[in-house]
Amino acid sequence: MKQMILLAALATGDPQAGEAVYxxxxxxxxxxxxxxxxxxxGLFGRKAxxxxxxxxxxxxxxxxxxxxxxxxxxxxADPLKTIPGxxxxxxxxxxxRERADLVAYLRKAGAGCG
Amino acid sequence: xxxxSRRHFLLSGTAVALLAGTEALAxxxxxxxxxxxxxxxxxLAAELExxxxxxxxxxxxxxxxxxxxxxxxxxxxxxxxxxxxxxxxAKLGGKAAEPKAKxxxxxxxxxxxxxxxxxxxxxxxxxxxxxxxxxxxxxxxxLSKAAASILGDEAMHWAVLRQALGENPVPVAFVS
Numbered sequence: 001m002k003q004m005i006l007l008a009a010l011a012t013g014d015p016q017a018g019e020a021v022y023x024x025x026x027x028x029x030x031x032x033x034x035x036x037x038x039x040x041x042g043l044f045g046r047k048a049x050x051x052x053x054x055x056x057x058x059x060x061x062x063x064x065x066x067x068x069x070x071x072x073x074x075x076x077a078d079p080l081k082t083i084p085g086x087x088x089x090x091x092x093x094x095x096x097r098e099r100a101d102l103v104a105y106l107r108k109a110g111a112g113c114g
Numbered sequence: 115x116x117x118x119s120r121r122h123f124l125l126s127g128t129a130v131a132l133l134a135g136t137e138a139l140a141x142x143x144x145x146x147x148x149x150x151x152x153x154x155x156x157x158l159a160a161e162l163e164x165x166x167x168x169x170x171x172x173x174x175x176x177x178x179x180x181x182x183x184x185x186x187x188x189x190x191x192x193x194x195x196x197x198x199x200x201x202x203x204a205k206l207g208g209k210a211a212e213p214k215a216k217x218x219x220x221x222x223x224x225x226x227x228x229x230x231x232x233x234x235x236x237x238x239x240x241x242x243x244x245x246x247x248x249x250x251x252x253x254x255x256x257l258s259k260a261a262a263s264i265l266g267d268e269a270m271h272w273a274v275l276r277q278a279l280g281e282n283p284v285p286v287a288f289v290s
Contacts (some may be wrong), residue, residue, distance in 0.1 A: 024247075024290065027160050027240030033218040048171040080148055080251070089153040090247035 018105025021098050028088075031113050037066060041113040043067050043106055048083075059085025072103045144201040150257055151208035153248050154199050157261065160213045160244060165189055166217040167237055171230045174221075181227060181278055185234065188271050195264050202257075231279050238272035241265075242289050 019081050028036035038054040045068070049061035063083050065071050075082045078092045093099050168189035171177060177185055200210035224230050245265035252258040269289060278281040 023236065023239055024243035025240060026236045027164075027238075027244040028156075032220070035218070036156065036163050073149070085148075087148075087152060087156050089148050089156045089251055090244065091250050092247070 009032055013100035013102070013104030015101070015105040015108040017098075018101035018103070019109070021093065021102040022105050022109075024093075031109055040110045043072075043110040057081050057085055057087045060087075069103055069107070072106065073099050076102060148251060149208075150252050150254055151203055151206050153261075154203050154206075154257070155208065155211045157245070157248060157264075158196055158199040158203065160241065161192050161199060161215045163217055163238055164192040164241065165196060166213070166253055167219055168192065168234065170217075170219050170221060171224075171234060174224060174230060176224060176227050176230050178227060181231070184274065184278070185230075187203060188234070188238075189275075191271070193268055195267070198260075202260075206230065228279060231275050235272055235275035235279065238268050241268040242272060246289060 025037075028113045029038070031040050033039050034051070038051050038056070042051075045066065047055040048063045048065040048067060048071075060083055065075070065083070071094060072098075077096075078095045079086055079088045079090055080092075093102060166184050171185050172182065172189065203210040220233070224233060242265055245261050245268060249258045249261050251263065252261065273283040276285070
């Protein structure tokens with residue numbers, strides 16, 4: 001039962017806590033603008049490597065991933081293992097709680113911007 | 115020869131040959147781990163963007179002395195990081211990322227000095243995290259050491275910017 005409650009909590013995530021985790025991404029990413037990495041507005045439901053105006057790696061473009069809770073969780077846990085060849089050369093976010101919060105933030109904030 | 119000799123981490127001829135061999139092997143084996151050149155190039159792209167961001171801040175007319183001097187000094191550090199990253203990539207046989215023709219920043223949200231400082235602090239904090247996430251990825255430990263050296267500089271920038279904002283300059287014992 002305890003495990004189910006924990007899993008449910010991880011599935012939802014806290015967007016407010018996720019905003020703090022997102023601060024780690026700000027050297028390369030923003031919600032509204034392509035930077036060293038692509039923007040995150042409209043991320044959910046988007047095919048990986050498809051946001052217009054950003055020069056994605058070939059690996060990202062051919063990944064056939066569509067971003068949702070599950071795919072983002074897997075990617076953020078270990079970007080380079082999930083998509084070998086990605087230029088997001090970052091070790092990842094190992095803590096499941098932090099990933100859930102970050103994904104919740106990306107879902108909320110990414111839906112409310114252009 | 116020390117890899118991190120003086121301010122720069124330019125490589126000796128022997129080290130370059132060894133690293134180039136590692137790069138070639140990595141590409142040959144098709145390992146899932148990124149090549150060191152790819153990691154360095156991602157870092158270089160972010161450094162070039164930081165240089166551009168500080169330029170926007172310096173030209174905004176919103177920064178007063180001595181904060182303006184501070185911003186220009188930090189921009190100079192990012193230029194130095196970019197310079198050595200580009201040279202190292204070239205020495206390893208890679209093609210260094212070029213500055214973009216145009217960068218996008220949320221300039222409409224920058225109304226005063228504090229806004230510029232907060233924007234810069236967010237970039238520097240992100241840079242600390244980015245290098246922290248890159249340090250364990252390098253095949254060559256000397257490059258990890260060099261990236262950690264840059265990380266330390268970014269962390270100092272972040273702390274000083276927070277201090278300038280009147281915030282606790284070192285709010286945590288560990289960065290993430």
